[in-house]
Amino acid sequence: xxxxxxxxxxxxxxxxxxxxxxxxxxxxxxxxxxxxxxxxxxxxxxxxxxxxxxxxxxxxxxxxxxxxxxxxxxxxxxxxxxxxxxxxxxxxxxxxxxxxxxxxxxxxxxxxxxxxxxxxxxxxxxxxxxxxxxxxxxxxxxxxxxxxxxxxxxxxxxxxxxxxxxxxx
Amino acid sequence: xxxxxxxxxxxxxxxxxxxxxxxxxxxxxxxxxxxxxxxxxxxxxxxxxxxxxxxxxxxxxxxxxxxxxxxxxxxxxxxxxxxxxxxxxxxxxxxxxxxxxxxxxxxxxxxxxxxxxxxxxxxxxxxxxxxxxxxxxxxxxxxxxxxxxxxxxxxxxxxxxxxxxxxxxxxxxxxxxxxxxxxxxxxxxxxxxxxxxxxxxxxxxxxxxxxxxxxxxxxxxxxxxxxxxxxxxxxxxxxxxxxxxxxxxxxxxxxxxxxxxxxxxxxxxxxxxxxxxxxxxxxxxxxxxxxxxxxxxxxxxxxxxxxxxxxxxxxxxxxxxxxxxxxxxxxxxxxxxxxxxxxxxxxxxxxxxxxxxxxxxxxxxxxxxxxxxxxxxxxxxxxxxxxxxxxxxxxxxxxxxxxxxxxxxxxxxxxxxxxxxxxxxxxxxxxxxxxxxxxxxxxxxxxxxxxxxxxxxxxxxxxxxxxxxxxxxxxxxxxxxxxxxxxxxxxxxxxxxxxxxxxxxxxxxxxxxxxxxxxxxxxxxxxxxxxxxxxxxxxxxxxxxxxxxxxxxxxxxxxxxxxxxxxxxxxxxxxxxxxxxxxxxxxxxxxxxxxxxxxxxxxxxxxxxxxxxxxxxxxxxxxxxxxxxxx
Numbered sequence: 001x002x003x004x005x006x007x008x009x010x011x012x013x014x015x016x017x018x019x020x021x022x023x024x025x026x027x028x029x030x031x032x033x034x035x036x037x038x039x040x041x042x043x044x045x046x047x048x049x050x051x052x053x054x055x056x057x058x059x060x061x062x063x064x065x066x067x068x069x070x071x072x073x074x075x076x077x078x079x080x081x082x083x084x085x086x087x088x089x090x091x092x093x094x095x096x097x098x099x100x101x102x103x104x105x106x107x108x109x110x111x112x113x114x115x116x117x118x119x120x121x122x123x124x125x126x127x128x129x130x131x132x133x134x135x136x137x138x139x140x141x142x143x144x145x146x147x148x149x150x151x152x153x154x155x156x157x158x159x160x161x162x163x164x165x166x167x168x169x
Numbered sequence: 170x171x172x173x174x175x176x177x178x179x180x181x182x183x184x185x186x187x188x189x190x191x192x193x194x195x196x197x198x199x200x201x202x203x204x205x206x207x208x209x210x211x212x213x214x215x216x217x218x219x220x221x222x223x224x225x226x227x228x229x230x231x232x233x234x235x236x237x238x239x240x241x242x243x244x245x246x247x248x249x250x251x252x253x254x255x256x257x258x259x260x261x262x263x264x265x266x267x268x269x270x271x272x273x274x275x276x277x278x279x280x281x282x283x284x285x286x287x288x289x290x291x292x293x294x295x296x297x298x299x300x301x302x303x304x305x306x307x308x309x310x311x312x313x314x315x316x317x318x319x320x321x322x323x324x325x326x327x328x329x330x331x332x333x334x335x336x337x338x339x340x341x342x343x344x345x346x347x348x349x350x351x352x353x354x355x356x357x358x359x360x361x362x363x364x365x366x367x368x369x370x371x372x373x374x375x376x377x378x379x380x381x382x383x384x385x386x387x388x389x390x391x392x393x394x395x396x397x398x399x400x401x402x403x404x405x406x407x408x409x410x411x412x413x414x415x416x417x418x419x420x421x422x423x424x425x426x427x428x429x430x431x432x433x434x435x436x437x438x439x440x441x442x443x444x445x446x447x448x449x450x451x452x453x454x455x456x457x458x459x460x461x462x463x464x465x466x467x468x469x470x471x472x473x474x475x476x477x478x479x480x481x482x483x484x485x486x487x488x489x490x491x492x493x494x495x496x497x498x499x500x501x502x503x504x505x506x507x508x509x510x511x512x513x514x515x516x517x518x519x520x521x522x523x524x525x526x527x528x529x530x531x532x533x534x535x536x537x538x539x540x541x542x543x544x545x546x547x548x549x550x551x552x553x554x555x556x557x558x559x560x561x562x563x564x565x566x567x568x569x570x571x572x573x574x575x576x577x578x579x580x581x582x583x584x585x586x587x588x589x590x591x592x593x594x595x596x597x598x599x600x601x602x603x604x605x606x607x608x609x610x611x612x613x614x615x616x617x618x619x620x621x622x623x624x625x626x627x628x629x630x631x632x633x634x635x636x637x638x639x640x641x642x643x644x645x646x647x648x649x650x651x652x653x654x655x656x657x658x659x660x661x662x663x664x665x666x667x668x669x670x671x672x673x674x675x676x677x678x679x680x681x682x683x684x685x686x687x688x689x690x691x692x693x694x695x696x697x698x699x700x701x702x703x704x705x706x707x708x709x710x711x712x713x714x715x716x717x718x719x720x721x722x723x724x725x726x727x728x729x730x731x732x733x734x735x736x737x738x739x740x741x742x743x744x745x746x747x748x749x750x751x752x753x754x755x756x757x758x759x760x761x762x763x764x765x766x767x768x769x770x771x772x773x774x775x776x777x778x779x780x781x782x783x784x785x786x787x788x789x790x791x792x793x794x795x796x797x798x799x800x
Contacts, residue, residue, distance in 0.1 A: 084534055132460055134428065136461065
């Protein structure tokens with residue numbers, strides 16, 4: 001297990017930035033509350049077996065923490081394990097109506113008809129975290145349309161492209 | 170005629186509505202009383218007779234009009250009153266006439282047609298008395314047909330039974346009868362039959378009716394009295410209620426209950442001893458597939474699995490090891506109690522189970538856990554001895570407490586399996602104890618639990634640990650369980666064993682479970698100067714059976730020198746306080762003999778030792794046989 005090198009770090013940060021925006025700072029510098037010692041160590045990114053882990057510095061051994069996956073070709077995918085972290089810091093959120101929760105969990109994209117609420121100023125291609133109406137994070141995806149366009153869409157238009165949801169663990 | 174009677178009945182109904190409720194709760198008396206219902210309306214008019222009967226029978230007639238026809242048909246056992254329906258039909262016409270007459274006029278006794286009335290009423294009274302007598306006689310006869318004295322089937326009958334498929338209802342009646350006799354053997358036993366024969370027959374019947382193998386049913390019969398045994402076995406046939414545990418890292422029990430109720434799940438708080446448990450009665454959606462489950466708000470977990478974690482009571486910022494963690498129910502509970510602080514090491518030996526463990530940890534949002542894949546016995550070497558604050562050991566076991574979940578346990582477990590499990594558990598518990606730091610500021614506790622009700626896997630293992638390490642039993646904090654055994658048949662365990670807790674399905678409506686909490690007093694092991702002798706000693710102990718003699722002889726054979734002697738001496742001294750142990754006399758004697766010997770041993774000297782040991786053993790056996798007599 002080793003720390004990330006330059007390229008990897010940029011790739012990772014970029015991806016996270018899509019979802020989290022300026023809150024990236026929060027993630028990187030979040031004081032860790034884990035570990036038996038009372039002084040917080042920082043969280044850091046570590047690489048093992050093509051997977052990037054986000055773990056507390058003070059944890060020795062194998063951190064079983066939220067992780068993301070590095071594709072062999074070098075691109076970087078966020079796995080569902082990272083949902084907790086993303087959800088806390090997400091800039092763009094989408095809330096689903098109860099009726100379309102299950103549909104999203106089965107892997108379908110989010111249609112306009114299932115949209116409950118949506119944050120403003122979404123640009124197509126942004127990372128979006130999907131919630132249920134009770135603020136339970138369900139997964140994440142990529143925005144297909146901007147917020148303005150969504151309003152004009154017909155009910156069957158795709159709003160969010162499904163990337164990962166909590167049923168896939 | 171019949172039509173008129175019906176009308177009358179309905180009339181009576183309007184008079185006595187509240188009484189209807191009473192009879193509805195007593196289904197058996199009505200069938201008989203309905204038949205006799207025709208009489209009482211008569212009596213009402215006559216004012217002479219008891220008020221109680223008319224009212225009661227009025228209810229029945231209203232209630233069970235159909236049943237009266239049934240009762241007219243046949244004899245039924247266990248009837249309180251009339252069993253013969255025919256005669257009542259005879260009286261019906263009488264009753265009708267009489268009633269009609271009364272309806273029309275207001276009659277009082279003492280009018281002209283009195284004498285006729287009186288005669289008639291006397292006749293009716295006599296009829297009734299006769300019927301009562303007949304009924305009683307018949308009752309007696311019926312009871313005699315089912316003899317009070319139960320006799321065991323003869324060999325011939327047994328052979329007949331064995332040749333065909335088992336006759337289940339007959340088996341069931343026989344089982345019930347034997348249990349009845351055994352529960353009051355003094356009074357109910359037939360002449361000259363020993364208790365043992367009854368017990369053997371019961372074992373055979375239970376085994377074939379419920380599908381147990383001989384070994385398991387034999388152990389259960391030894392552990393429980395007959396009536397409780399039946400309750401236990403019946404409880405094993407049914408499922409325990411599904412329960413879930415709220416994940417306090419993500420939500421509160423109240424909120425979760427609200428959300429699930431909205432989804433159409435019928436649930437209740439589990440019980441007063443748990444603040445996070447919920448019991449699910451039924452649900453419109455599959456309880457393991459709701460978005461809340463997927464988001465990690467709760468975990469499907471049986472109530473008994475809450476117990477060892479509650480006993481462990483981990484605090485924040487501690488280091489905890491869970492030695493057999495998969496699939497992770499208890500580990501996630503520990504994490505939520507620690508509020509994601511500190512470190513948990515979740516160890517699991519089997520690789521396929523690791524996946525479910527990690528999945529659960531991720532799902533529940535546990536971030537303070539490190540998963541590792543070692544054999545539990547190696548953990549002290551991996552982590553270093555005396556390094557953690559608490560250890561939870563939910564040991565692999567025979568699973569005899571969870572027969573309701575897995576019926577194959579009934580037939581697949583033998584005495585050998587239990588012994589193997591017991592050996593493994595003994596090694597694991599020693600490893601667990603070695604992991605813990607006795608000097609830990611907040612901890613120093615080990616919790617040992619199994620989902621089995623067998624004594625060799627529970628009390629015997631704890632007793633072993635008490636002998637081998639400097640630990641002591643402390644109260645688990647679970648007041649509502651049954652205390653563990655400190656003596657059972659020929660076994661004698663340390664008296665503090667009653668601080669352990671046993672849970673049974675027929676008493677607590679949970680899976681069978683055993684929980685024990687140990688506190689480590691010091692980091693020394695009782696029996697060693699160095700590591701090696703302890704290991705060899707342990708191996709000697711572990712590889713042998715309960716047979717003490719074998720153990721001692723094997724110890725003698727180990728080429729270890731002074732250490733072994735000193736070990737034995739120490740053990741014998743520490744054991745000297747235990748009473749009633751077969752071990753005691755033999756070992757003390759042996760140690761006393763061996764103590765003063767030279768340190769270096771040659772083979773010839775070993776042989777002499779062995780011969781000596783045998784002599785001592787014989788002496789001790791003689792003394793032992795005397796002792797019970799003395800007592």
